Amino acid sequence: MKVFKFGGASVKDAAGVINTTSIICKEPEQLIVVVSAMGKTTDALVEVTKNYFNDRIDEAVQGIISSREYHLKIANELFADGNEKLERSLYEEFDALLKRVNIPPSLNYDFEYDQIVSTGEMVSTEILASYLNHVGKITKWIDAGHYIRTNDTWREGEIDWELTRKLLPQAIQFNENSVCLTQGFIGATTFNLTTTLGREGSDYTAAVIANVMDAESVTIWKDVPGIMNADPHQYARTFKLEKLSYREAVEMTYYGAKVIHPKTMKPLVEKQIPLYVRSFLHPEEEGSMICNIDHPMEYIPVVISKGDQILITISPKDFSFIAEESIANIYRLFSKFRMKVNLVQQSAMNFSLAIDRPERDFDQMIRELSEHFVAHYNDGLELLTIRYFTPEAVAESTNGRTIFVEQRTRKIVRFLLK
Ligand code: ASP
Numbered sequence: 001m002k003v004f005k006f007g008g009a010s011v012k013d014a015a016g017v018i019n020t021t022s023i024i025c026k027e028p029e030q031l032i033v034v035v036s037a038m039g040k041t042t043d044a045l046v047e048v049t050k051n052y053f054n055d056r057i058d059e060a061v062q063g064i065i066s067s068r069e070y071h072l073k074i075a076n077e078l079f080a081d082g083n084e085k086l087e088r089s090l091y092e093e094f095d096a097l098l099k100r101v102n103i104p105p106s107l108n109y110d111f112e113y114d115q116i117v118s119t120g121e122m123v124s125t126e127i128l129a130s131y132l133n134h135v136g137k138i139t140k141w142i143d144a145g146h147y148i149r150t151n152d153t154w155r156e157g158e159i160d161w162e163l164t165r166k167l168l169p170q171a172i173q174f175n176e177n178s179v180c181l182t183q184g185f186i187g188a189t190t191f192n193l194t195t196t197l198g199r200e201g202s203d204y205t206a207a208v209i210a211n212v213m214d215a216e217s218v219t220i221w222k223d224v225p226g227i228m229n230a231d232p233h234q235y236a237r238t239f240k241l242e243k244l245s246y247r248e249a250v251e252m253t254y255y256g257a258k259v260i261h262p263k264t265m266k267p268l269v270e271k272q273i274p275l276y277v278r279s280f281l282h283p284e285e286e287g288s289m290i291c292n293i294d295h296p297m298e299y300i301p302v303v304i305s306k307g308d309q310i311l312i313t314i315s316p317k318d319f320s321f322i323a324e325e326s327i328a329n330i331y332r333l334f335s336k337f338r339m340k341v342n343l344v345q346q347s348a349m350n351f352s353l354a355i356d357r358p359e360r361d362f363d364q365m366i367r368e369l370s371e372h373f374v375a376h377y378n379d380g381l382e383l384l385t386i387r388y389f390t391p392e393a394v395a396e397s398t399n400g401r402t403i404f405v406e407q408r409t410r411k412i413v414r415f416l417l418k
């Protein structure tokens, strides 16, 4: 049994659903298919949540209706003669959201977020499963909330492995089906409340399922030919990395390579399950393979870019040095606000950190920091990591740009730049 994961870009319109279906239909083996929300649906539903939580109900309603129209349009294009059952089910999903935003929100933004945003995956899987069945590929639609069990860390649910190991094999029953299809990114607590696993978390769902079901491989279908040594949209000459070790892949995702969610590797390494990254635009091509190889990859420079960074520079209010105790306090605060720290630099009077632009609470965190320290920040920066760097690769990436921070080790150089 294999696991296939399709991201939002692969099912962003009717043509995408048809293409995804043809990739699935070519697979002779039993298949578990994990699907994300269509196109930019998750972003749109995050906006709905923010509007709802901030008492902008008209905007929230408008967002829900646009999302409903977008999904209905795709369904209508797929089913020339209509599909009443699917249509009804799409209306039900969005009606539930409309009802939700008409009552006052709970006091917990993260909880509301999970209840609303998870709708994207529910409707994308309903549409794809209906279409697969329509073309004769018998597909079982499975609700991830019934077996991916998590704790109640809203927006970043942690897998309850024991429960998930017990429930998942009961849900994945092939019988006469050749495909079991389910949502990425979502789970549920023991009280059946929906949780999500963190943005772009569908890859992680695929890895969790592969681990529990002892799948023979996982394939992530993307709009790039595989794992590249640099972003082809930004660099003229890029190469596909044919084979990578798990370790190399973890390093790359840690530094911000967007091809795979960073949590994906661990469940796969544990069971030594290979991961393929392939292009849904060219499914006949081989893509990249991540597996258990010892030898390091060939030493060509690998450029990894992480955008939307904020550099926060913290200094003491008096002339005391930034010492261990202060740093521990700073980290405690960052952890409380769930900020992701990507780079750290320390000098006698300054402690600087680069973080991902958080979805919310940034101003509040700066206020709390400012109670004890002087805090400044620079916005809109890019964190660039070059592994196995060469002078040419460094020049190509940094020429003409303002460098805020630079860090070098033997094999890796990192820049925070504008
Ligand atoms: N739809 C979710 C997101 O956009 C999960 C995913 O795409 O993996 O973050």
Ligand code: MG
Pocket (backbone or CB within 6 Å): 007, 008, 036, 037, 042, 200
């Ligand atoms: Mg997505």
